[in-house]
Amino acid sequence: MSDIGFGVIGLGRMGTLHAQHLGGMITGGRLVAGAVDPRDLEGLRARQDFAYPVVGSVEELLANPEVEAVVIASPTSVHDEHIRLAAAQRMPIFCEKPLADSVARAAAAVQGVEQTGVPFQIGFHRRFDEGYARARDHIQEGQIGEPELFRGITADHIPPFEYLRTSGGLFWDLGVHDFDAARFLMDDDVVAVHAAGAIKVEPRLAEIRDIDYGVTTLRFRKGSLGVVQNSWRAPWGCEIRAEVCGSKGRVVTEQDERVFTRLYTEEGIIGERHQRFLERFREAYRRELQAFVDAVHSGVAPSPGPQDGLKAIQVSEAATVSSRENRWVDIDP
Ligand SMILES: NC(=O)c1ccc[n+]([C@@H]2O[C@H](COP(=O)([O-])OP(=O)(O)OC[C@H]3O[C@@H](n4cnc5c(N)ncnc54)[C@H](O)[C@@H]3O)[C@@H](O)[C@H]2O)c1
Structure with missing residues (x-):
């Protein structure tokens, strides 16, 4: 062909x-x-x-x-x-x-x-990262029992303000990765969220009703819970992590180190972390x-596919509304 x-x-x-x-x-x-x-x-x-x-x-x-x-x-x-x-x-x-x-x-x-x-x-x-894919395989094979709690973190360097203007906002641009990872790993849909946001990095975000820190609590259809932390602050390097706790065990995926070498000296332990997501997920x-x-x-x-794209941003939108109105927001199936 x-x-x-x-x-x-x-x-x-x-x-x-x-x-x-x-x-x-x-x-x-x-x-x-x-x-x-x-x-x-x-x-x-x-x-x-x-x-x-x-x-x-x-x-x-x-x-x-x-x-x-x-x-x-x-x-x-x-x-x-x-x-x-x-x-x-x-x-x-x-x-x-x-x-x-x-x-x-x-x-x-x-x-x-x-x-x-x-x-x-x-x-x-x-979904195509070896770590995330392996975590899902373990969950699907029943290795951690019934999934009960999702934890996701994405902290990254803040992009230019002009980019942020057309990005949709923190829960759309950054949070959406964790919301999809939550659906992928838990094999379940999010039905309600409660979120909070703060501005700590870029004061101009207030002009476009955006935030640079966000924490979202998720409720899944089967009754499990989740917590997602997002921020445009990561001077220590990209922090990208997912964890699922189950009735029999838990699975974690994170790969912050760019090079798998640690230098141990009197001053402490020195390693090289990913500074750019493009490199982390190349x-x-x-x-x-x-x-x-x-x-x-x-x-x-x-x-x-398209429904996965839609379901993830339903969570983004609900989180945005929740953080502005300080209330639980249900997601329309
Ligand atoms: N998957 C990921 O990890 C990831 C990471 C970063 C960005 N993104 C997404 O990728 C998209 C692009 O982000 P980016 O960081 O590459 O943006 P960017 O600002 O670096 O580039 C945008 C490009 O789009 C072009 N463009 C703008 N308006 C256009 C139009 N009307 N018609 C044709 N081209 C147009 C610009 O000329 C520019 O080349 C965004 O939706 C963003 O959310 C995904």
């Missing part, structure tokens, strides 16, 4: 990474074109020589006869629009998380995807795209 020609929409941090992977590290898929915000086009071309056409319009990208599928890595606020355009052209879609910056917009985009039946995968790369990002390409070639529905 011939390689699928990919157009990458958005060539910032994530789009560049996916483009690199499609430039020879993915079997069955290859990069044929890119699209960026027209305001970025000139500057980008001046900084970099591209071996493929890069245009300033998604419509133009989709009209390229070599483009057969898309990776959407544009800002969250335009994901729904780009999903609609690609679905209208019957193109398989790999879309970065979160699905959109509102549940209503995401639901409309999902409806379009499901009506056209195009293959769709949402970019929850942690292989998971490649694997998620490979899984998408394999699914499209074999005709099976890619996973995690």
